[in-house]
Amino acid sequence: MANLMSSVAASIAIDAIPRSRRARVTFAVVGNPNAGKSTLFNRLTGLRQKTANYPGVTVEKHVGTALLGDSPLDLIDLPGIFCLTPDSADERIAVDVLLGRVAGTPQPDGILAVVDATRLYQGLFLLQQLAELERPMVVALTMADAAARNGTQFDIDRLHQCLGGMPIVSIVATTGRGLIDLKRELLCAMAGETQPVESFWPELRRVASGLLENSDSGQNGPTVQEVERCLVEDDPVATEKLIALHGPDVVTRMQQIRDELFGGEPGLAAEARYRYRWIRGVLDDVQKAAPPMARWSSIVVDWLNRPYPATMLFFLVMALVFQAVFAWAAPFMDLIDTSVTALGETVSGMLPPGIVQSLIVDGVIAGVGSVIIFLPQILILFLFIILLEDTGYLARAAFLVDRAMRPVGLSGQSVIPLLSSFACAVPGIMATRAIPDRRDRIATILAAPFLTCSARLPVYALLIAAFVPGRTFGVLNLQGIVLFGLYLLGIIGGIGTALLLRRSALRGPKPNFVLALPAFRLPNVRTVAIALLDRAKVFLRRAGTVIFLVAVIVWALAYFPRSDTIDDAAAAARSAAEETLSGDVLSRELARIENVAAATHLEQSALGRAGKIVEPVFAPLGWDWKVSAAVIAGFPAREVVVAVLGTIYAVGEEADEASLADRLRSARFADGGIVFSLPMVLGLLVFYAWCLQCVATLAVIRRETNSWRWPIFAWAYMTALGYLGALLIYQVGTAISA
Amino acid sequence: MTLADLKRGDRVRIESIVTRDKSVQRLMTMGLVEGAEVEFLNSSLGGDPVELSVYGMSLSLRRQQAQYFTVAPIHGESHVKRRR
Numbered sequence A: 001m002a003n004l005m006s007s008v009a010a011s012i013a014i015d016a017i018p019r020s021r022r023a024r025v026t027f028a029v030v031g032n033p034n035a036g037k038s039t040l041f042n043r044l045t046g047l048r049q050k051t052a053n054y055p056g057v058t059v060e061k062h063v064g065t066a067l068l069g070d071s072p073l074d075l076i077d078l079p080g081i082f083c084l085t086p087d088s089a090d091e092r093i094a095v096d097v098l099l100g101r102v103a104g105t106p107q108p109d110g111i112l113a114v115v116d117a118t119r120l121y122q123g124l125f126l127l128q129q130l131a132e133l134e135r136p137m138v139v140a141l142t143m144a145d146a147a148a149r150n151g152t153q154f155d156i157d158r159l160h161q162c163l164g165g166m167p168i169v170s171i172v173a174t175t176g177r178g179l180i181d182l183k184r185e186l187l188c189a190m191a192g193e194t195q196p197v198e199s200f201w202p203e204l205r206r207v208a209s210g211l212l213e214n215s216d217s218g219q220n221g222p223t224v225q226e227v228e229r230c231l232v233e234d235d236p237v238a239t240e241k242l243i244a245l246h247g248p249d250v251v252t253r254m255q256q257i258r259d260e261l262f263g264g265e266p267g268l269a270a271e272a273r274y275r276y277r278w279i280r281g282v283l284d285d286v287q288k289a290a291p292p293m294a295r296w297s298s299i300v301v302d303w304l305n306r307p308y309p310a311t312m313l314f315f316l317v318m319a320l321v322f323q324a325v326f327a328w329a330a331p332f333m334d335l336i337d338t339s340v341t342a343l344g345e346t347v348s349g350m351l352p353p354g355i356v357q358s359l360i361v362d363g364v365i366a367g368v369g370s371v372i373i374f375l376p377q378i379l380i381l382f383l384f385i386i387l388l389e390d391t392g393y394l395a396r397a398a399f400l401v402d403r404a405m406r407p408v409g410l411s412g413q414s415v416i417p418l419l420s421s422f423a424c425a426v427p428g429i430m431a432t433r434a435i436p437d438r439r440d441r442i443a444t445i446l447a448a449p450f451l452t453c454s455a456r457l458p459v460y461a462l463l464i465a466a467f468v469p470g471r472t473f474g475v476l477n478l479q480g481i482v483l484f485g486l487y488l489l490g491i492i493g494g495i496g497t498a499l500l501l502r503r504s505a506l507r508g509p510k511p512n513f514v515l516a517l518p519a520f521r522l523p524n525v526r527t528v529a530i531a532l533l534d535r536a537k538v539f540l541r542r543a544g545t546v547i548f549l550v551a552v553i554v555w556a557l558a559y560f561p562r563s564d565t566i567d568d569a570a571a572a573a574r575s576a577a578e579e580t581l582s583g584d585v586l587s588r589e590l591a592r593i594e595n596v597a598a599a600t601h602l603e604q605s606a607l608g609r610a611g612k613i614v615e616p617v618f619a620p621l622g623w624d625w626k627v628s629a630a631v632i633a634g635f636p637a638r639e640v641v642v643a644v645l646g647t648i649y650a651v652g653e654e655a656d657e658a659s660l661a662d663r664l665r666s667a668r669f670a671d672g673g674i675v676f677s678l679p680m681v682l683g684l685l686v687f688y689a690w691c692l693q694c695v696a697t698l699a700v701i702r703r704e705t706n707s708w709r710w711p712i713f714a715w716a717y718m719t720a721l722g723y724l725g726a727l728l729i730y731q732v733g734t735a736i737s738a
Numbered sequence B: 001m002t003l004a005d006l007k008r009g010d011r012v013r014i015e016s017i018v019t020r021d022k023s024v025q026r027l028m029t030m031g032l033v034e035g036a037e038v039e040f041l042n043s044s045l046g047g048d049p050v051e052l053s054v055y056g057m058s059l060s061l062r063r064q065q066a067q068y069f070t071v072a073p074i075h076g077e078s079h080v081k082r083r084r
Helices: A002-016 A037-045 A089-098 A117-131 A144-149 A156-162 A179-190 A202-212 A224-232 A236-246 A250-262 A267-286 A296-304 A307-327 A330-350 A355-372 A375-390 A393-408 A412-420 A425-434 A438-450 A456-467 A478-503 A525-559 A564-580 A583-604 A606-621 A625-633 A640-651 A660-665 A678-690 A695-705 A709-737 B022-029
Strands: A026-031 A049-053 A060-068 A071-077 A110-116 A137-142 A152-154 A168-170 A287-289 A515-517 B011-017 B037-043 B050-054 B057-061 B069-073
Touching (some): A026 A117, A026 A179, A037 A060, A037 A110, A037 A137, A037 A525, A060 A179, A089 A425, A117 A137, A117 A144, A117 A152, A117 A267, A117 B057, A137 A179, A144 A152, A156 A168, A156 A267, A168 A179, A202 A224, A224 A236, A250 A267, A267 A287, A307 A393, A330 A375, A355 A456, A375 A412, A393 A478, A393 A515, A412 A425, A425 A438, A425 A695, A438 A478, A438 A709, A456 A478, A456 A640, A456 A660, A478 A709, A525 A606, A525 A640, A583 A606, A606 A625, A606 A678, A606 A709, A625 A640, A640 A660, A695 A709, B022 B057
Parallel strands (some): A026 A071, A110 A137, A137 A168
Antiparallel strands (some): A049 A060, A060 A071, B011 B069, B050 B057
């Protein structure tokens, strides 16, 4: 009776939202982490998908459209969950979407549940809870092929019966087997032809419906499922709704119900005991075991998971990633470099000298081009991070490094965000949403921007190539050692910061470490390609917008105002030289006059004047006004500094054929001293290793911590650290070399 | 004997659980409940954290939490093979 009533209540909830308002039908793709949700999602939606964020939080929202014949079905790919009681920020989003509690995301009309056949035991737990939501639902059983290799066979018809007639389709997402059947079942579910399933835990359903009885629950009242979850584990949102309905006494009543139903045990524990008892019975019924095929590959994987081989493999993988980023990208980078230079020369040959030529060649091509060069490096780095994630190795790395993270006050769970931060701190910080404990999570967020991200590479690569001699000691290359040192510096900064915070502002109990370790699997080409394409688009969009804009603004600031007196003086000097000199001496003198005129123009420009104002602040670090101006202009995104240096030194010189590295090498102070001396360059590198010049990172910290305190702290702290580091190195370095 | 006292290849059945710890409750929702069969797979370097297999899924947890699970050894074949 209670079941009947609650299912009526749920069907009213669906119908309360007029169909016409929701022109399209939306299904949520739900399942355990690594059950193959995203692979299936990519299979069904192809490129008809987009990635955005849920409003207010940075949890990524993947939305796409599947075509079932000619009817479109919108799909939302939700973060993986084990149960409908969330433990971390991303799980919370998944549960809130399913319960229809996320503003701007209507409750899904139905559910596509993804269950990994090799982990049917855990999958059935979530499946019970999903079925009790009483939405149209289709189950996709993935990896049945892998289960068969392990020696497990399923009686899908029997499973179908056990689950109260829920449609189940066995699929292989990588090859597309079973997809046609799945689409047909989805079409049926869309048409509402799915039978609602009875609750698997009738006692809980009975008491939850009891709490909703004799009340006018209306639009804002809690659903019976919300009440159930709230009984299992107290949830402020649902409790609030119940208090609004029944008054504050309901809290005591709920506690009584809990004591009675759970026998004094925590709700989650009682639920797990209750549901898994049923699940073990079902498994005995539907799974048939045959001897597993002894496979060569599984023997190798087993051996590699042992402590010593696994640890060695971890270091080997890390070494391979860094080697790849620097060695494999080189030919592509040279290619882009040559093309950009050629383009600049062609364009300057086509255009008459003057403002337009300067804007295009010095501003746009020199500025944007100097950043585009790093696309190959960045893509290779992202390729590896995506591969590590897709093969399941990232979780394995977390398992291996957990012990080492403990003294710092973090757990292995922080390793996944921190490793991603080597590509970019923004997705890295977003990945911290899987860390349950808040203190733990904030410490990881503040450590992430220290790690050497791909945007630091352009700065490092430029300065190292220009100023660190390419000497080799045996197999070691000095440039490589410096680069490795910078990575180490970032790690030390991040770890040190986490340690400090965990001992002060974020003091708290030691974090726990519970993680499902996915079985190693071969990467899916489609998933990897889609993710990589996404990253390339983000980078190019940034180069085309922020970096382009900054390059043009910096060019304008460096070009204007232009005084005629400098040109007149240069013209006078030129004619004087032409009268008295000839041959080689004349051409050298003419070039010198041009350079002096260009440099004077730059000094008189808005940028020059602004740079002179801030110069005293950075003078103790050995920076001239050009470097100071470039560093300040690089505030929105650190790789911009390369573009700005490119522009400043292009505007300030007439000799266009020289590379940026050559121009930096020949930079001089007014008194003739070399600007980029070794102590100054090393200091500048340390500054970039530690400072936080990235608006995107600040914005993501703001959203993730939901306060301005942490981004402001992070920026001030990291900038101060970078400044002090550069100061120390420059002052000590010059004292030694003097 | 608890889950923290196992070595590679050991197979046990969970007998009782101290459920006070939040992460223990989390592990229970992932299937580590009384009556469940568990196989010890690996540990990380230094013996902690440990990796367990619960009906086909690999789970990792620290020894600290593993101590809350009292277990008894199972003799005979693996739980997968044993079933019918």
